[in-house]
Amino acid sequence: MAxxxxxxxxxxxxxxxxxxxxxxxADRAVRTLWKEGFAxxxxxxxxxxxxxxxxxxxxxxxxxxxxxxxxxxCARKSLQRVGIEPIAIVLQNLGYKKGDTxxxxxxxxxxxxxxxxxxxxxxxxxxxxxxxxxx
Amino acid sequence: MMKIEILGTGCAxxxxxxxxxxxxxEELGLNAEIVKVKDVKEITxxxxxxxxxxxxNGEVKLAGKVPSLDEVKKLLK
Numbered sequence: 001m002a003x004x005x006x007x008x009x010x011x012x013x014x015x016x017x018x019x020x021x022x023x024x025x026a027d028r029a030v031r032t033l034w035k036e037g038f039a040x041x042x043x044x045x046x047x048x049x050x051x052x053x054x055x056x057x058x059x060x061x062x063x064x065x066x067x068x069x070x071x072x073x074c075a076r077k078s079l080q081r082v083g084i085e086p087i088a089i090v091l092q093n094l095g096y097k098k099g100d101t102x103x104x105x106x107x108x109x110x111x112x113x114x115x116x117x118x119x120x121x122x123x124x125x126x127x128x129x130x131x132x133x134x135x
Numbered sequence: 136m137m138k139i140e141i142l143g144t145g146c147a148x149x150x151x152x153x154x155x156x157x158x159x160x161e162e163l164g165l166n167a168e169i170v171k172v173k174d175v176k177e178i179t180x181x182x183x184x185x186x187x188x189x190x191x192n193g194e195v196k197l198a199g200k201v202p203s204l205d206e207v208k209k210l211l212k
Contacts, residue, residue: 052195053182060199
């Protein structure tokens with residue numbers, strides 16, 4: 001859903017949502033973060049398909065965060081291809097090995113907390129991490 | 136006729152964008168239809184995730200900020 005916010009502190013979140021276990025983990029963690037209100041999930045496929053609304057939103061956001069399952073980093077590269085440098089997280093680099101990771105509620109919850117900690121350490125302090133309206 | 140759409144739920148910055156677009160259109164002497172799209176579901180159908188946003192002839196040109204008058208004029212030319 002579109003953020004009501006008017007371009008201040010807007011944080012968009014993408015996952016690779018790949019076919020592997022870590023791709024699924026990335027997708028479910030990102031969906032959880034979205035439901036918690038940490039940031040707004042948006043569609044990586046929309047960026048890949050050059051849909052103008054997704055591209056303009058990515059370019060207009062204060063921060064774009066991508067979560068990839070493995071080091072192939074499809075999500076990060078999809079944004080870089082259109083000139084956007086996101087905060088990039090790779091789950092395999094956090095110890096979640098591709099092909100050997102069980103996607104459970106506990107794993108998802110752990111990944112969610114790890115993503116939050118990484119983002120908070122990298123995001124500009126002036127940026128409010130909130131999808132709410134600022135008007 | 137050019138179709139200009141202001142995408143936003145009606146917040147202050149959405150109104151500001153509309154004001155700038157109308158002024159730019161007038162100064163350029165455009166024969167344009169200016170439409171406000173306020174329904175969030177309709178806005179997301181454009182792939183727009185942050186507002187305000189501006190679409191020209193169905194293509195979203197910018198989102199999440201209020202551009203200057205000159206920026207809007209460049210987009211409309």
